[in-house]
Amino acid sequence: MSAAEGREIYRVVWPRGVQTAVMTDLAPRLDTLEGKTIGQLWDDLFRGDEIFPILERELGQRFPGVRFVRYDVFGSTHGGEEQRVISLLPERLRQHQVDAVISGMAC
Secondary structure, X not given: OEEEOOEXXXXXXXXXXXXXXXOOOOOOOOOOOOOOEEEEEEOXXXXXXXXXXXXXXXXXXXXXXXXXXXXXXXXXXXXXXXXHHHHHHHHHHHHOOOOEXXXXXXX
16 A cells, blocks of 8 residues: 555455356246156255155145156265266256256255
C-alpha cells in the first residue's frame, strides 16, 4: 500500500482462478417423469437409505409407470471406489436406460 494524493492504494488479487473447463449447455428437462427411468446416486453419507424410498413412493404416486434404478446398483459416489464408480457411470446409465438422475444426499 502506498499513498497517492492522500489516498491509500491497495493491490487487489482476483480470487477466481483461470477458467479451465469448457461450459456446455444443460440437457433439456423432461416434460414428465411418467414412464421414465430414474437412477439414484448416493454418496453413503446422509440418510439416502431413508430418503430414496420416500422419493420412490411419492414420485410413483404422482407419475404412473416411473421406474427406479436403486443407488446400490451404481455404487457409492464417495469414498475409496468413487473414481471407479464415476468413470463407469455414463456406461451404467445407458445400460439401465436411465432418463434422469437423483443424486444425493450429503449433509
